[in-house]
Amino acid sequence: MNNLDSFNSARREGLKNTNCLVWTGIRQAIPPELRTLEVDVNEVMSLEFQCGETAFNPPTSRSKYFYELLIVKKAEVSRGFIKWKEEFRLDDVAISKAFLNVRSSSSETFVRSFRYKILSDIVFTNNRLAKIGYVPNDLYTFCGIESETVYYLFYECFSTRLIWNKFSSFWFLVSGKQVKLTLQDVLLGILDTDVELLNYFITLVKLHIWISRKRGVAPNLTAFKKIVKAKFRIEKYVAIKNNTYTEGKFQARWQLYINSSQEL
Numbered sequence: 001m002n003n004l005d006s007f008n009s010a011r012r013e014g015l016k017n018t019n020c021l022v023w024t025g026i027r028q029a030i031p032p033e034l035r036t037l038e039v040d041v042n043e044v045m046s047l048e049f050q051c052g053e054t055a056f057n058p059p060t061s062r063s064k065y066f067y068e069l070l071i072v073k074k075a076e077v078s079r080g081f082i083k084w085k086e087e088f089r090l091d092d093v094a095i096s097k098a099f100l101n102v103r104s105s106s107s108e109t110f111v112r113s114f115r116y117k118i119l120s121d122i123v124f125t126n127n128r129l130a131k132i133g134y135v136p137n138d139l140y141t142f143c144g145i146e147s148e149t150v151y152y153l154f155y156e157c158f159s160t161r162l163i164w165n166k167f168s169s170f171w172f173l174v175s176g177k178q179v180k181l182t183l184q185d186v187l188l189g190i191l192d193t194d195v196e197l198l199n200y201f202i203t204l205v206k207l208h209i210w211i212s213r214k215r216g217v218a219p220n221l222t223a224f225k226k227i228v229k230a231k232f233r234i235e236k237y238v239a240i241k242n243n244t245y246t247e248g249k250f251q252a253r254w255q256l257y258i259n260s261s262q263e264l
Helices: 003-012 020-028 063-071 079-087 092-105 109-119 126-131 150-156 158-175 183-188 196-215 221-241 249-260
Strands: 049-051 054-056
Touching (some): 003 020, 079 109, 092 109, 109 183, 109 196, 150 158, 150 183, 158 196, 158 249, 221 249
Antiparallel strands (some): 049 054
16 A cells, blocks of 8 residues: 555544645654554564564664664665656666766755655655645646646746756856757756766756746746856855865866856
């Protein structure tokens, strides 16, 4: 039984004053083995259950055994890993590279977290929020016509396509190179580029679209350029403070932007 079916079942049994997101959070905190555990009425007083080849008894187990139980399935790939692999017909190496690029293209926890959510397919657009009753319908925030899926939000909508087209012109001023972004490039990042700054900027555009959606305003290039300038100034300040401004990662990362800043 998935989280939504479990929530609906609990509501039929009388659950009140909550929603599917809260219920999912509580349910996810319970180890999978316990969610479907069939209890023998003759052993109802015992909490012991089988976890793989090990009998696990909570009252007598130490903290390290709880930890081992919680991480036993953490090595499994995410839903997004499987989805994007099938969607774009990529192999494991290519999808793994998309996840690994998150760390190399950004040092900010919030930006990394946002990109991981897209890669793991856990972005809650109206299409998903409507299914759990959190919003009245699944229509796109800006146009109110199409269903708001991750594809439509970040790539297919007219306002989104407009900012991507303008971003291509912006990147040409920065690098002197034309870039035409596909759906795969937008959602996963460009996998065959050595320019970390390009993937970082693509992530910032997606983040700008997401924040604009939350505020109910259309994304625009002027606001995006202000975000880039703010990020640049912060990283420059940190580099100067750490005496790494003239060499090292900062210059390697931002050199294209520094060289073109007068044109922007």
